[in-house]
Amino acid sequence: MPRKVRELNVEExxxxxxxxxxxxxxxxxxxxxxxxxxxxPEYDAISKELLVHxxxxxxxxxxxxxxxxxxxxxPAYDVAEIHVSDDSxxxxxxxxxxxxxxxxxxxxxxxxxxxxxEYGLRRALEDIxxxxxxxxxxxxxxxxx
Numbered sequence: 001m002p003r004k005v006r007e008l009n010v011e012e013x014x015x016x017x018x019x020x021x022x023x024x025x026x027x028x029x030x031x032x033x034x035x036x037x038x039x040x041p042e043y044d045a046i047s048k049e050l051l052v053h054x055x056x057x058x059x060x061x062x063x064x065x066x067x068x069x070x071x072x073x074x075p076a077y078d079v080a081e082i083h084v085s086d087d088s089x090x091x092x093x094x095x096x097x098x099x100x101x102x103x104x105x106x107x108x109x110x111x112x113x114x115x116x117x118e119y120g121l122r123r124a125l126e127d128i129x130x131x132x133x134x135x136x137x138x139x140x141x142x143x144x145x
Contacts, residue, residue, distance in 0.1 A: 006108070006112070007112075007115060008112060008116075009116075010071055010072070010116060010118075011073075013071065013109075013112055013113070013116060013118075014068055014071050014072070014073035016109060016112070017064055017067065017068050017071075017073070017109065018068060018073065018075065018076040018078075019080075020064055020102075020105055020106070020109065021061055021064045021065060021068065021075060021076055021078075022076060022078040022079055022080040023080045023098070023101070023102065023105075024057050024058075024060045024061040024064060025061055025077075025078075025079045025080070026079050026080040026081060026082045026098075027053075027054075027057040027095075027098055027102070028054050028057040028058050028061065029079065029082050030082050030083060030084070030094070030095065030098065031050045031051065031053045031054035031057060031095065032050075032051070032054045033082070033084060034050050034084075034091040034092075034094075034095060035047050035048070035050035035051045035054065037091075038050065038088045038091055038092075039088055040088050043088050043092075043142070045142075046092065046138070046139075046142040049138055049142075050095070053095075053135050053138070056131050056135070059131075060128045060131070060132075063124050063127070063128060064124075064128075066124075067120075067121050067124050067125075070120075070121075071118070071121070083097075083098070089143065092139055092142055092143050093143065095135075095139050096136060096139040096140065096143065099132055099133075099135045099136040099139060100136060102132045103129065103132050103133055103136060106125050106128055106129040106132060107129065109125050110122050110125045110126060110129065113125060
């Protein structure tokens, strides 16, 4: 059964995109921090991948900022909550939780962009979603080891 997507106007969409932007900023910071402090030989490969994820989150932030400005808004500079831990597995679980949240939010945002006839935004969000799904797969694979 298809899920119901909350309808909104362009101004409300800009607010939601700015919330997404704040979460992209926090994901970037969290990935940099986790990549630097994660320990254990079983995490060697993912520690390097976390820094790749950080770079991709930066790219998402830039894309969102451009779309917000195109829609007539001002890109925010707020940063959402950042999760840290001393435990390597917990770090990856925190990162995965963030990615799963992002996937759900971007699916909703894509549907909202479609409703408003903002097809360029929809396409930009689809690109972000593809990368977020890849991040989730990377993290899930590392947690299964």
